[in-house]
Amino acid sequence: MPNAIQSFLTDNKVSNINYNVSGDSIPSYDSYKKLCLEAENNFEEFWGGYATKLLSWSKTFSKVLDDSNKPHYKWFIDGSMNVTVNCLDIHLTNGNSNKNAIIFESDDGDVSKITYKDLFVRVCKFANGLKNLGYKIGDRCIIYMPMSIEVIVAMHACARLGIIHSVVFGGFSSKSLHERILDIGASLIITSDYQKRGGKQIPLKSAVDDAISLGNCDSITNVIVYKRTGSSINWLDDRDLWMDDLENNQLDYCAPVFVDAEHPLFVLYTSGSTGKPKGIQHSSAGYLLWSKMTMQWTFDTRDDDIFWCTADVGWITGHTYIAYGPLSLGLTQVIFEGIPTYPNSDRFWKMIENHKVSIFYTAPTAIRSLIKSSCIDPSVHPDNFDLSSLRVIGSVGEPISPDTWKWYYKNVGKENCPVADTWWQTETGGHMITPLPCLNYLKPGSCSLPLPGIFASVVDESGEEVPNATGGFLVIKKPWPGMIRNIWGNTERFRTSYFPEELKGYYLAGDGAQRDSDGYFWIMGRIDDVLNVSGHRLGTMEIESALVSHSKVSEAAVIGRSDDTTGEAVVAFIVMKGDKPSNEDAVNIAKELRNWIACEIGPIAKPKDIIFGDSLPKTRSGKIMRRLLRSIANGENINQDTSTIENISILDKFSISF
Numbered sequence: 001m002p003n004a005i006q007s008f009l010t011d012n013k014v015s016n017i018n019y020n021v022s023g024d025s026i027p028s029y030d031s032y033k034k035l036c037l038e039a040e041n042n043f044e045e046f047w048g049g050y051a052t053k054l055l056s057w058s059k060t061f062s063k064v065l066d067d068s069n070k071p072h073y074k075w076f077i078d079g080s081m082n083v084t085v086n087c088l089d090i091h092l093t094n095g096n097s098n099k100n101a102i103i104f105e106s107d108d109g110d111v112s113k114i115t116y117k118d119l120f121v122r123v124c125k126f127a128n129g130l131k132n133l134g135y136k137i138g139d140r141c142i143i144y145m146p147m148s149i150e151v152i153v154a155m156h157a158c159a160r161l162g163i164i165h166s167v168v169f170g171g172f173s174s175k176s177l178h179e180r181i182l183d184i185g186a187s188l189i190i191t192s193d194y195q196k197r198g199g200k201q202i203p204l205k206s207a208v209d210d211a212i213s214l215g216n217c218d219s220i221t222n223v224i225v226y227k228r229t230g231s232s233i234n235w236l237d238d239r240d241l242w243m244d245d246l247e248n249n250q251l252d253y254c255a256p257v258f259v260d261a262e263h264p265l266f267v268l269y270t271s272g273s274t275g276k277p278k279g280i281q282h283s284s285a286g287y288l289l290w291s292k293m294t295m296q297w298t299f300d301t302r303d304d305d306i307f308w309c310t311a312d313v314g315w316i317t318g319h320t321y322i323a324y325g326p327l328s329l330g331l332t333q334v335i336f337e338g339i340p341t342y343p344n345s346d347r348f349w350k351m352i353e354n355h356k357v358s359i360f361y362t363a364p365t366a367i368r369s370l371i372k373s374s375c376i377d378p379s380v381h382p383d384n385f386d387l388s389s390l391r392v393i394g395s396v397g398e399p400i401s402p403d404t405w406k407w408y409y410k411n412v413g414k415e416n417c418p419v420a421d422t423w424w425q426t427e428t429g430g431h432m433i434t435p436l437p438c439l440n441y442l443k444p445g446s447c448s449l450p451l452p453g454i455f456a457s458v459v460d461e462s463g464e465e466v467p468n469a470t471g472g473f474l475v476i477k478k479p480w481p482g483m484i485r486n487i488w489g490n491t492e493r494f495r496t497s498y499f500p501e502e503l504k505g506y507y508l509a510g511d512g513a514q515r516d517s518d519g520y521f522w523i524m525g526r527i528d529d530v531l532n533v534s535g536h537r538l539g540t541m542e543i544e545s546a547l548v549s550h551s552k553v554s555e556a557a558v559i560g561r562s563d564d565t566t567g568e569a570v571v572a573f574i575v576m577k578g579d580k581p582s583n584e585d586a587v588n589i590a591k592e593l594r595n596w597i598a599c600e601i602g603p604i605a606k607p608k609d610i611i612f613g614d615s616l617p618k619t620r621s622g623k624i625m626r627r628l629l630r631s632i633a634n635g636e637n638i639n640q641d642t643s644t645i646e647n648i649s650i651l652d653k654f655s656i657s658f
């Protein structure tokens with residue numbers, strides 16, 4: 001991030017002294033330091049203490065950590081519990097029973113609310129329905145649903161019974177859905193007829209039907225459908241069921257299935273540096289503990305908070321900071337079905353004003369697009385709304401540039417709210433490096449300091465710590481309860497991707513980083529072939545293999561270039577079978593390829609630029625020279641060493657982008 005580094009050099013600090021921590025969070029910088037020291041000196045006691053204090057166990061654990069088979073760490077040995085007991089049952093008797101758990105606002109603006117008690121009953125009824133159908137602990141369920149109260153019910157009903165859920169983002173295509181159904185060996189799919197986003201009705205059930213028709217899905221015994229719009233869909237009588245029919249007439253209590261602390265709560269797929277997405281497997285107890293701790297620490301949560309995380313449940317942020325973290329703490333949260341720009345780009349600010357949101361958590365890509373809109377149309381500027389309910393504002397998913405940070409801090413937070421620039425990943429389960437509200441100062445563009453118990457560092461290729469102001473690999477030196485447990489069905493890939501031997505067994509995050517003289521971390525972006533488009537991780541290899549599976553494409557190379565709105569944009573270099581297309585033909589072929597990618601992966605992976613050539617620049621050993629392509633895509637002069645390039649003349653022959 002050139003911007004971040006620039007700011008790093010000028011040491012741009014924003015004083016945070018106005019903020020008074022008064023929740024159950026970390027009250028001061030001194031207490032933060034003390035906790036860090038405690039974790040260092042008494043590692044197991046530190047984690048064991050929180051696990052005892054914050055979680056309700058049906059059987060207490062006998063040992064905090066088993067590290068005898070690294071990197072297969074096990075936490076809270078012999079302990080058993082149920083995640084939904086910790087998110088729902090506990091609130092029936094602690095005074096939260098009639099408190100709103102969820103304030104749901106639909107795409108059209110309709111608002112419905114559900115209390116903790118009612119959410120508990122819905123989860124129990126739905127879980128009883130699933131139980132009657134024969135689903136049980138260890139089964140796998142794909143959830144492909146819109147943002148709704150129902151998706152939370154579905155996730156928790158699975159967790160109630162020990163069924164492992166895998167939520168697939170509603171923007172993924174039936175092809176991607178199919179790949180995930182097979183990989184996880186699902187026996188159940190929960191979906192909805194349609195989803196509504198930005199005034200449009202998008203079919204989901206038909207994508208499920210298409211995915212199943214792609215074959216080898218005999219393991220699927222039921223498709224349960226939440227009726228969102230009631231528009232017509234295809235129906236298979238012996239397989240498909242309406243969600244409300246299943247809930248009706250069920251008892252409103254379902255006994256929780258207590259699971260081992262390490263039982264997988266869910267598997268969530270994310271892109272890696274090979275063509276196949278990775279199923280990131282999380283635990284039950286350790287994951288929930290870290291969700292709850294980070295929720296409380298990072299956002300300094302209080303009983304009367306109205307929390308709003310704008311992520312989709314299809315991503316890890318929607319798991320940790322919508323489905324699990326807020327409920328574990330008994331908070332009231334807003335869940336939003338729609339998009340920030342519909343019906344106008346003031347939707348977020350209107351909703352903060354209407355629901356009196358006190359903690360707002362969103363992504364830089366959304367902020368960038370709203371900055372743009374408010375420049376074009378001042379009536380959608382946040383200044384036109386009463387945002388005085390806000391206390392903490394957060395950012396997630398990608399680097400936030402100092403300029404965007406400052407706009408957010410000034411115009412949304414009114415220079416009164418700390419900006420939690422939270423660095424973390426699908427694999428880490430929860431926040432890892434983030435500015436706590438108690439920090440004395442914030443630095444726009446830096447995610448600041450690791451949380452207590454998190455031993456983050458920047459190292460070189462042999463695992464040695466690099467000096468401050470030097471770039472290197474971001475690693476975590478010790479395990480933590482919320483960490484990834486495995487890649488579903490691929491232990492070997494788990495070990496080699498995340499714990500490479502040369503890095504001394506440290507967890508390798510896949511990001512480059514550096515630290516400044518205050519120890520603040522600056523994330524410099526991915527070091528592998530993964531792009532970050534609007535906060536969504538996309539593997540270049542995944543897009544390349546989808547492109548070459550098109551009948552007209554011979555070779556493809558995908559790289560990222562910087563983009564004002566989406567952070568990074570996908571650029572595809574294409575060599576066709578046959579001749580390079582004329583400019584007229586190229587327009588149509590580019591359109592065809594974009595549609596192809598939307599079907600193969602999903603619309604988020606569509607290349608923004610498509611550039612045609614006669615061949616790709618390669619070294620003599622046949623490796624595509626991606627750095628060179630990156631320069632071309634970013635419109636930079638090629639001043640790198642091209643002496644190893646075999647086919648140098650091809651550089652002049654790339655088309656303009658389509």
Ligand code: WTA
Binds near residue numbers: 315426
């Ligand atoms: C990037 C999202 C800079 C990073 C929670 C990471 C960030 C990847 C930040 C994980 C941040 C996330 N600053 N970069 N605050 N947060 N990233 O798995 O490259 O979807 O490795 O998890 O997003 O993306 P994922």
